[in-house]
Every structure is written in structure tokens, then in C-alpha cells.
Amino acid sequence: MYEKTVEAITKLVKDGVVPGVSYAYIDGQRVQKGMYGAEALVPSYEPLKPNQLYDLASLTKVVGTVNVILQLVTAGKLALTDAVHSYLPEWQDTRLTIRHLMTHTSGITGYIPHRNKLTAKELHQALLGLHVGENFERKMVYSDINFIFLGWIAERILGQPIQTLITQSVLQPLGMKTSTFQPADPSQCVPTEVSPTRHLIRGVVHDPKAFVLKERCGSAGLFSTLNDLILFEKAMLSDSRQPITQAQKGALLADQTPLHHQWRSFGWALLQAKLPTPHRCIWHSGYTGTFLVLDLKTRQGMVFLSNRVHPVAPNEAFLARRNAIINTYLTEKSAYTVQ
Structure with missing residues (x-):
């Protein structure tokens, strides 16, 4: 099965x-599962072992933060039209709403000098000191800042850091027992970049903002395994109310941007599948070399985990190859559509 994609x-x-x-x-x-190749090339070659922990990077947004926010909406504790200022009064622009953050249409912009050298408190203050630029509502511009703010909003409502909330509200209910924000054993983790300042990064989050903000970062930080992400995708593809309601799963297939034509839903990006009939799928990637694809209509999904930033980032050659693999999968999966 899936010979061309494999x-x-x-x-x-x-x-x-x-x-x-x-x-x-x-x-x-x-x-159908598989693995191929090595998990480490530096300082020595290590063949890939089954069910290792991968740094998911921005998959944290859609596996974790999106679902925490939508659960708050279901509970009536938050509305998509609520102003960010209502929960983060330090943020001065009252136009910005939860929907803007969820769809990357906030237009938040600005420069933070020496950002990666700041303390968590300093970075928190600096991010809240940014401003809304000319892209507000008009253009989808992907930014971690949107989901960092969403994490802080969830924390303001529920009183616990976003990574704790993700663990309690998503990982534990789905039985994702090996997924964690704090790996206990680095040897169980696939390494990422060999950094000039941090050396070989293994078992610690690669993303610099998540490294500084730690448990208060909703944009990155989650480590997970192939088996756990299979559990996540199966829950999303099923009739279960976990991690979100069926109505909310259906809403993920709509363009949720203010102008409704920017191919972005709540966190997830939209894709067009042509077979068996034209319909939308959702997908998301992580900077470290990970991605998820979900076809909620045909109940099919793909999990892809790599460490493309090992040993050197950014490895931009990966991006075109990744997109080609996704297109091959979307074409090939029609032969295995569940009836």
C-alpha cells in the first residue's frame, strides 16, 4: 500500500x-506504519529506533493549543469574537480577536532586539509591546506569536500554563501517554540541530521562543511519538467528541479567515483533494521536519516525522520535497478510501 508515497x-x-x-x-x-534511515548523524551515526520522541515544533499548535481553545469555546468560557485585550489587558489594540489569532490574520508585527537572549518575563513584555500592521485581516501571515497569545489567554481563563492544559485536556484523554513537554531521557528523543550556542539539541525544545517561555508557550514544545500521533489522528477522524466536538471538526474544513478566501481554518491549513471527488483536507507542518494530513471526509490521515534540521538548519531543500510527498499521498490515498 502507498507504494509511490513510500x-x-x-x-x-x-x-x-x-x-x-x-x-x-x-x-x-x-x-500502515514504517520507518527508514537514521535518527542521528552527529556526533555518530545512530539508526532510527521504533517510536522515538520527535520535537513536533509547530504541530504543538494543532495537536494542543487549537483544541484547548475550542474546548473553551464549547464550555462557553471563550468566544471567537472576544477581544484579545479582554484577556491580555497589556495588549492595547482592541480590534484583535481570538479568531484573528486562530487564523493567523492578526497582522501582529514589530521587531524585538536580541529576542532569543531575553528572559521569559522580558520576552513576555516584548511580545505584548508589538503592534498590528497593515496586513490585519487582509492577509494570512503565519506567526508563532498568535499561538503564544492564545496560550496566555487560556492560562488567564483556567489558571494554568498552556502546556499543562494541553497535557490535561488533550494528551491524557486521548491516551497519548508517551507525549510530553519535558522528556525524561534524551536518548529516547530524535536530535535536532547542532547549534553554535546550544550544541547538539536533544531532548530539549529546538524552537528558541519555546526554549525561553517553557511551559507558557502554546506555539511549540511538544514531543511525541508515531504511535501517539496515530492515536490523535484516529480520534480526529472518528465520531468521538475527543479532542473536540464533531461540529468543530466539521468547522475545520471551512476557511475561517475574516475574508474567507485565505485557505486557513482554526490553526490548520486547508488543502484541496481531487479524489474521489473534490473536497477539502487539513494539514499542518512543524519546522523540525514534521507534518500531519487529515481527510475528515474519507477518514484517512498521514503522519510524517523527520528531523530535517539535523545536523544543520534550515535545510530548505526539504520543503519542496515535503510538498511533493503530500501531493503524492493525496492522489494515492484515493485507492484506499474507506467505504
Whole structure:
């Protein structure tokens, strides 16, 4: 099954674009898993082991923060039209709403000098001192800041840091027992970049803002395994009310941006699948070399985990190859559509 997609994935490793890949395809209750290549090249070669922890980077947004926010909406504790200022009074622009943050249409912009050298408190203050620019509502501009703010808003409502809330509200209910924000054993983690300042990053979050903000970061920081992400995708593809309601899952297929034509939903990006009939899918990627694809209509999904930033970031050659793999998968999966 999925011969062409598997071939494209293994060629990615053979061509030296990524050290290795763990992947899975979900077709209803049927799951096909695989792995290929290495987990580390530096300081020495290490073959990839089953079910290692990967730094998910921005997949934290859609696995975690999106679901916490939508659960708050279901509970009546938050509305998409609420002003950010109502929860973060330090933020001065009263036009900005939860929907703007969820769809990356906030237009938040500005420069923070020496950002990665600030303390958590200093970075918190600096981010709240940014401003809304000319792209407000007019253009979807992907930014971690939107989901950092959402994490702080959830914390203001529920009284606990966003990463604690994700653990309690998403990971534990779905039985994602190996997923964590604080890996206990670095050897169980696939390494990321060899940094000039941090050296080999392994078992600690790669993202610099998440590294500073720690448990108060809703944009990155989650480590997870192939098996746990299969559990997550199966929950999203099922009739379960976990991690969000069926109505909310359906709403993810709509363009939720203010202008309704920017191919962005709540956190997730939208894709057009052409087979068996034209319909929308959702997907998201992580900077470290991860992505998820979900076809909620046909109940199919793909999990892709790599460490494309090992040993050197950013490895931009990966991006075009990633997009080609997704397109191959979208075409090929129609042969395995669940009836």
C-alpha cells in the first residue's frame, strides 16, 4: 500500500535530505506504519529506533493549543469574537480577536532586539509591546506569536500554563501517554540541530521562543511519538467528541479567515483533494521536519516525522520535497478510501 508515497519518503533519506523518517497512513481502523534511515548523524551515526520522541515544533499548535481553545469555546468560557485585550489587558489594540489569532490574520508585527537572549518575563513584555500592521485581516501571515497569545489567554481563563492544559485536556484523554513537554531521557528523543550556542539539541525544545517561555508557550514544545500521533489522528477522524466536538471538526474544513478566501481554518491549513471527488483536507507542518494530513471526509490521515534540521538548519531543500510527498499521498490515498 502507498507504494509511490513510500518510495518518495525513502528517496528523501537516500538523497540525504533528511536523516530518517517515521511515517504512518490511517484508513479508518487500518494503519500502515514504517520507518527508514537514521535518527542521528552527529556526533555518530545512530539508526532510527521504533517510536522515538520527535520535537513536533509547530504541530504543538494543532495537536494542543487549537483544541484547548475550542474546548473553551464549547464550555462557553471563550468566544471567537472576544477581544484579545479582554484577556491580555497589556495588549492595547482592541480590534484583535481570538479568531484573528486562530487564523493567523492578526497582522501582529514589530521587531524585538536580541529576542532569543531575553528572559521569559522580558520576552513576555516584548511580545505584548508589538503592534498590528497593515496586513490585519487582509492577509494570512503565519506567526508563532498568535499561538503564544492564545496560550496566555487560556492560562488567564483556567489558571494554568498552556502546556499543562494541553497535557490535561488533550494528551491524557486521548491516551497519548508517551507525549510530553519535558522528556525524561534524551536518548529516547530524535536530535535536532547542532547549534553554535546550544550544541547538539536533544531532548530539549529546538524552537528558541519555546526554549525561553517553557511551559507558557502554546506555539511549540511538544514531543511525541508515531504511535501517539496515530492515536490523535484516529480520534480526529472518528465520531468521538475527543479532542473536540464533531461540529468543530466539521468547522475545520471551512476557511475561517475574516475574508474567507485565505485557505486557513482554526490553526490548520486547508488543502484541496481531487479524489474521489473534490473536497477539502487539513494539514499542518512543524519546522523540525514534521507534518500531519487529515481527510475528515474519507477518514484517512498521514503522519510524517523527520528531523530535517539535523545536523544543520534550515535545510530548505526539504520543503519542496515535503510538498511533493503530500501531493503524492493525496492522489494515492484515493485507492484506499474507506467505504
